[in-house]
Amino acid sequence: MKYSSTLLNNAVEVLSELPSIGKKSALRLVLHLLKNDNDLAYRISDNLTKLKKEIKQCEKCFNYSDHKLCEICKDTSRIADTVCVVESIRDVMAIEETNQFRGLYHVLGGVISPIEGIGPDQLYIDELIDRVEKEKVRELIMAVSPTIDGETTIFYLSRRLESTGVKLSIIARGVSFGGELEYADELTLGRSIHTRIPYTAESKL
Amino acid sequence: MKYSSTLLNNAVEVLSELPSIGKKSALRLVLHLLKNDNDLAYRISDNLTKLKKEIKQCEKCFNYSDHKLCEICKDTSRIADTVCVVESIRDVMAIEETNQFRGLYHVLGGVISPIEGIGPDQLYIDELIDRVEKEKVRELIMAVSPTIDGETTIFYLSRRLESTGVKLSIIARGVSFGGELEYADELTLGRSIHTRIPYTAESKL
Numbered sequence: 001m002k003y004s005s006t007l008l009n010n011a012v013e014v015l016s017e018l019p020s021i022g023k024k025s026a027l028r029l030v031l032h033l034l035k036n037d038n039d040l041a042y043r044i045s046d047n048l049t050k051l052k053k054e055i056k057q058c059e060k061c062f063n064y065s066d067h068k069l070c071e072i073c074k075d076t077s078r079i080a081d082t083v084c085v086v087e088s089i090r091d092v093m094a095i096e097e098t099n100q101f102r103g104l105y106h107v108l109g110g111v112i113s114p115i116e117g118i119g120p121d122q123l124y125i126d127e128l129i130d131r132v133e134k135e136k137v138r139e140l141i142m143a144v145s146p147t148i149d150g151e152t153t154i155f156y157l158s159r160r161l162e163s164t165g166v167k168l169s170i171i172a173r174g175v176s177f178g179g180e181l182e183y184a185d186e187l188t189l190g191r192s193i194h195t196r197i198p199y200t201a202e203s204k205l
Numbered sequence: 206m207k208y209s210s211t212l213l214n215n216a217v218e219v220l221s222e223l224p225s226i227g228k229k230s231a232l233r234l235v236l237h238l239l240k241n242d243n244d245l246a247y248r249i250s251d252n253l254t255k256l257k258k259e260i261k262q263c264e265k266c267f268n269y270s271d272h273k274l275c276e277i278c279k280d281t282s283r284i285a286d287t288v289c290v291v292e293s294i295r296d297v298m299a300i301e302e303t304n305q306f307r308g309l310y311h312v313l314g315g316v317i318s319p320i321e322g323i324g325p326d327q328l329y330i331d332e333l334i335d336r337v338e339k340e341k342v343r344e345l346i347m348a349v350s351p352t353i354d355g356e357t358t359i360f361y362l363s364r365r366l367e368s369t370g371v372k373l374s375i376i377a378r379g380v381s382f383g384g385e386l387e388y389a390d391e392l393t394l395g396r397s398i399h400t401r402i403p404y405t406a407e408s409k410l
Contacts, residue, residue: 003298004268004275011256014248019237020230031295032224033253034260034269041257043219045250048238051216052246055239063209064239070209090236093208 008034060131062107062124063092072096072104079103081138085128085157087111087145095143103141106131111144111153120156128157132164139167146173213239265336267312267329268297277301277310284308286343290333290362292316292355296348308346311336316349316358325361333362337369344372351378 003009008030015026033041057063058070065071072078072092082103086092092105108123131137140161144150158168174192175184184192208214213235220231238246262268263275270276277283277297287308291297297310313328336342345366349355363373379397380389389397 004263004277004294005260005271007252007256007260007271008269011252014245014252017245018234018249020233025225027295027298028225029223030256033257040219040222041253044223045254047212047216047219048246049250051212051235052238055210055212058209064213066210066212072209089209090232093232 061105062109062127063089063105077102081136082141083131083137083139084141084143086143087150091143101141103139106140108144108153111147111149112156113149113152115149123153125157125160129160129164132161132166137166139169142168142170266310267314267332268294268310282307286341287346288336288342288344289346289348291348292350300348306346311345313349313358316352316354317361318354318357320354328358330362330365334365334369337366337371342371344374347373347375 003012011030011033012023012026015021015029016023018026021029033044054066056065056067058065058073059068060073061070063070063072067074079102083106084095084101084103085106085108086095087108087110089107092107095101095105106124106128108125108128110118110123112118112120112123128140132140140157142154142157144153154170161168172195173188174195175181175188181189208217216235216238217228217231220226220234221228223231226234238249259271261270261272263270263278264273265278266275268275268277272279284307288311289300289306289308290311290313291300292313292315294312297312300306300310311329311333313330313333315323315328317323317325317328333345337345345362347359347362349358359375366373377400378393379400380386380393386394
C-alpha cells in the first residue's frame, strides 16, 4: 500500500479511474475533502448515487432527463415543428448555451462509423424517422460534426427521410467569427468561398 | 437550470466545488459516469463516504490512519528513535516515495505563520516535545519547507527542544540533481557554496 491508510488509498484509487484524473490529482482531491470540515464528500456521494439511480433518457429526444420527457420537450413555448439533430447530449448543451435555437432536439447517440463498428441500428435513427412521421415535423436541422462520419450520417438520414417530405437543413460551416483568415484550414476556407451567401444586414456580427 | 436534468445539474454543481475542477470538467466527469455501464459512480460514493466517516488521525504522528496508530508507527521494522518532522501528510507521502527513510514521522499540521495567524498552539508541537521526552527519540530530522515560515518554525522548535538534548538535523538544501546551475536561484546557489561538503564516493549520484 502506498499511503498510511487503506481508506485513503481506496478513495484515491476510485477517483483516479475518472478521465483526466491521475493518482496525484486524485490524492489532492481526497486531501481537500478530508481537510475541510464540510460535508462536500457526503454531498458528492449522495448526488452521484442519486444521479446514477434516477436519471432517465427522454422518451422523445433521448436527452438526459429527470422524468419521462425532458424539460426541453415539455416546454410548450418552444417551436415543436423544428427539430435539431445532434450526436450527443453535450451538443444539446452547447447549442442551448448559444440561446439561438428555440426548437426541439433529437439526440442520435453518435454517428454512423464503419471503422468503429457503429451502424444505423445502434443510433436513435428509427426513432427520428418515427418522430418525423408522427409529429408533423416541418424542418430538421442537421447539427452533426463536419467529419466524414458526420457527413455519412447526414447522407444516410437524407435518404431515409426522402419519402417524409420534411425540410432538411444543415448548420452553416465556414470560417469562425473572430478567427483570422490566414489561420483557417484550407478545406474550410475553400468551401466557405464556394458556399458564399449574399451580404445582408443580418450578416453583420 | 442549465441542463435538461436537475439530477445532472446537481451532480455537476457539487463536483465543481472540488479544487481545480470547473463546471466544464465536472460535466465531463458526470457524463463519463453516466455513459459507462459500470459502477464507478457507486464506488466513488461508497469510498468517499467510508473515508470521511472512518478515517482517523494517528495518535502518535498525526498522519491519516485507519486505526489508532498508523501503518508507519505500527511497523516495528522501522527505526523508532529517528523522527522526521514534516508540515503535512503530503510530505510524508513524498518522503515515503523516495524509499530513503526508514524512521518515523511527526506531522506538525503546518508551520508557524504570523501573517496567516498560525501560532505554535495550532500545530502539534506540544505533542512533539512530549514524544521526544517520553519515547527516547535520538534524532529529529527537520524536513520543513525552506521558506521564512518554515525557518521560523525550525528555530522555534530548536529553542523548545534545547533542554531535551535530542539531536536536531535539517534536510540538505542545495541545487537539484539533474538541474542546470545557471537556472538555480541565487539564494540556493549561494548557500550551496557556503554549506559545501567534502567530496566522497557517496556524493556521486
